[in-house]
């Protein structure tokens with residue numbers, strides 16, 4: 001298991017970040033309370049060390065080390081709770097999200113094992129998969145969600161056209177937006193639970209035309225919308241947060257006018273620890289310092305070299 005664990009407290013006391021290290025991998029997890037752990041606890045944990053997808057806004061996407069084992073995924077959740085003496089049975093709203101480092105569906109076999117364990121340990125916790133939508137077979141994913149009633153699915157969409165999305169998420173083995181929409185419909189039909197799409201609003205993707213494009217792609221009777229405030233690797237982004245919130249709020253209203261149920265995701269702790277996905281300075285330094293383990297991602301054919309064997313590409 002991990003040999004070194006760092007606990008990094010934000011100046012925001014509601015957020016805590018953990019870095020897990022061993023000789024051949026690093027992982028990160030974030031623990032949030034809203035406003036107390038008993039009221040609502042959210043844990044975001046990693047499914048891979050680094051990430052082969054290489055989203056341009058994400059510091060974790062520059063390098064990929066390896067996929068994490070199920071026990072390494074579960075360990076992050078257990079440690080977040082145990083380190084703060086949180087009694088999981090007393091949490092009223094509990095969410096475990098695989099949305100820190102890594103693309104969870106490129107590590108599906110280990111994710112599935114981890115979810116089985118997490119469901120047995122924390123049956124009241126929602127288990128949310130946040131994915132860019134890699135080209136894998138989604139039948140096992142939906143079957144898992146049928147078997148485990150707490151599993152939810154969210155697609156990171158972030159742009160309203162495939163062309164713009166290709167620039168932001170250069171990973172070639174990803175689904176087109178229309179296919180993501182179809183998989184979401186299948187997920188709803190087969191599980192009875194609505195999928196989500198996540199959209200990080202910025203200056204160049206939050207016009208009325210973008211909202212119209214999204215509405216043409218995604219059925220508001222099927223998908224719920226999460227609008228994220230910050231998706232930047234730059235640690236100085238805190239200064240821009242007010243503007244980011246305005247953009248997110250305005251785009252949320254445009255989607256609501258199209259009939260979407262919307263919510264805003266504003267990752268706290270952005271100010272000094274890098275609360276968002278892959279933005280922790282420590283992990284980025286670890287990758288720089290362990291380049292014998294970490295291969296460079298982003299447009300270098302990583303999707304071919306590192307497409308995990310267990311992910312059945314369609």
Ligand code: SF4
Pocket residue numbers: 050051052053054055058059060061062100101102103132277278
């Ligand atoms: S945002 Fe997620 S999928 Fe994209 S590079 Fe970062 S960890 Fe990977």
